[in-house]
Amino acid sequence: KKIITIAGSNSQNSINKSLLLYTSNLLENVEIISIDLNDYVLPMYGVDYEIENGIPTAVKKLNELLDNADAFIIALAEHNGTYTAVFKNTLDWLSRANVKVWRDKPTFLMATSPGGRGGATVLKAAVSYFPFLG
Numbered sequence: 641k642k643i644i645t646i647a648g649s650n651s652q653n654s655i656n657k658s659l660l661l662y663t664s665n666l667l668e669n670v671e672i673i674s675i676d677l678n679d680y681v682l683p684m685y686g687v688d689y690e691i692e693n694g695i696p697t698a699v700k701k702l703n704e705l706l707d708n709a710d711a712f713i714i715a716l717a718e719h720n721g722t723y724t725a726v727f728k729n730t731l732d733w734l735s736r737a738n739v740k741v742w743r744d745k746p747t748f749l750m751a752t753s754p755g756g757r758g759g760a761t762v763l764k765a766a767v768s769y770f771p772f773l774g
Contacts, residue, residue, distance in 0.1 A: 641669070641670045641671070641710045641711065642670070642671045642673060642708060642709050642710050642711075643664075643667065643670050643671070643672055643673070643709065643710060643711045643712065643713060644672075644673045644674075644675060644705060644706065644709040644711075644712050644713070645660045645663075645664055645672060645673070645674045645675065645712075645713045645714070645715070646660075646674075646675045646677070646712065646713075646714045646715070647659075647660050647676070647677070647714075647715045647717065648677075648714065648715065648716040648717045648723055648724055648726075648727035648762075649677070649717035649724055649726070649727070650677050650678050650724070650726040651717070652678075654717060655717075655752050655753075655754070656715035656716065656717045656750075656751065656752060657676075657715070659715045659750060659752050660674065660713065660715045661674075663713060663715075663750070664713070673705060673709070675702065675705065677726050677727065677730060680698040680699075680701070680702055680730065681698065682696055682698055682699065682729055682730060682733050683696065684729055685729055685732035685733050685736070690736060695733070695736060695737050696733065699733045699734060699736070699737050700737065702730070702734060703734060703737045703738055706734070706738075706741070706742075706743060707743065709743075709745060710745065710746075711745055711746040711747065711748070712742060712745060712746070712747045712748070713747075713748045713750070714747060714748070714749050714750070714766075715750050715751060715752070716749065716750070716751040716759065716762045716763065716766055717751070717753070717759075717762070718751060718753040718755060718757075718759050718761060718762035721757075721761040721762065721765075722761070722762055722765050723762060723765065723766075731773070735773060739773070739774070740773065740774025741773040741774060742770065742773050742774045743774055744774045747770065749763055749766050749767065749770070750763075751763045751766075
């Protein structure tokens, strides 16, 4: 099985990246592919940009990885009660290339945050939104 892990943060010291690493090390007999959003820098999504420039190469590469995955583990950083801007922008671009971003594959969501709710708010947002992304 091939599992893709994604931390919804572009921070080099992300506690969600640490959470993903910890979780990944608990898994056996699977291939883990870690996606670092810093390796897929994207312009801010906008219809005008897409019309003029098309889908960025980084989005095509990400979609190829997602196509070949059996499952996903996503650790969501929380900024002001929702996804980070970099994660939301990545989702916006991915959905333009394939509306079923998660390809109806098993997706495990988790979050941690130093804030008072510890990531609960972003998880609630993801649980209500992610089903629309396949």
